[in-house]
Amino acid sequence: MERRLRLRRSDDFERMRRQGRKFNHSLMMLSILPNGLMHNRYGIVTSKQLGKAVARNRARRLIRAALQSLHSELTAGYDVVIVARPAIVGQPFEVVRRIIMELATRAGLTLAESDRL
Secondary structure, three states: OOHHHEOOOHHHHHHHHHHOEEEEOOOEEEEEEEOOOOOOEEEEEOOHHHOOHHHHHHHHHHHHHHHHHHHHHEOOOEEEEEEEOHHHOOOOHHHHHHHHHHHHHHHOOEOOHHHHO
C-alpha cells in the first residue's frame, strides 16, 4: 500500500479511537473519521491477543490486501482503522474482504454503482 495511504502516527490512531465512528463484527472493528484529504488513509491494528508474530503478520497482510482490492470502491476523504480480533486468525482472504466490504457499507463508505464508472 502506498505510503500516503497509510496511517502511521500514534496521535492519528488515538484521534480515531476517541472520535471515530465504530462498526463492529466478530472478526474486526472498523473505525472511520473524515480527514479532509482527497484520498483515504488506512491503519491496521493487530494486538498480541491474536497470537504470535506469524499470526499477527498474516492477519495484517490479509487485511491490507483486502483494503487494496476495495480501495477504488470506497468513498474518498476518510481515515479508516481496522482492529483485528482473535477470530480473524485462520480466515481465508474472501471472508476478510467480504466482511470489510460489509462494514464499509454499514459505515456509508461504499460508492454508488454510477460513481464507480
